[in-house]
Amino acid sequence: MLRDVARIAFALLLTQAVFAQQPSQTHLSAPAVQSSDRAEEMRADLNQMESLMNNMQSEINLLRDQNLQILLNTNVRMWTILIRDLRRQLDEEQRRSPTSTHAPGPTNNDQ
Numbered sequence: 001m002l003r004d005v006a007r008i009a010f011a012l013l014l015t016q017a018v019f020a021q022q023p024s025q026t027h028l029s030a031p032a033v034q035s036s037d038r039a040e041e042m043r044a045d046l047n048q049m050e051s052l053m054n055n056m057q058s059e060i061n062l063l064r065d066q067n068l069q070i071l072l073n074t075n076v077r078m079w080t081i082l083i084r085d086l087r088r089q090l091d092e093e094q095r096r097s098p099t100s101t102h103a104p105g106p107t108n109n110d111q
Helices: 002-021 032-060 066-096
Strands: none
Touching: 032 066
């Protein structure tokens, strides 16, 4: 159990590091259809990230190692902020796009 949580924490930290190093992929000349598809893919990815984060959060209290609990709770807070900010950014881009037909998705403003 502890080994699985450590693997999840490592995977999340590694994913965050890779995500932070990727250059922005906004293309002004891309067709609106591709932009809309990209936005939908991003929404699906954010939903999956939030689900994984919620799963991790629900397992934290089962750990006996208090230091690991603190580390993972900090990680959950970081991911919550990142996901919330990415959703806001995506919603703003959707509102600015004149060809956008998709309504902004739900936002998680718990924190």
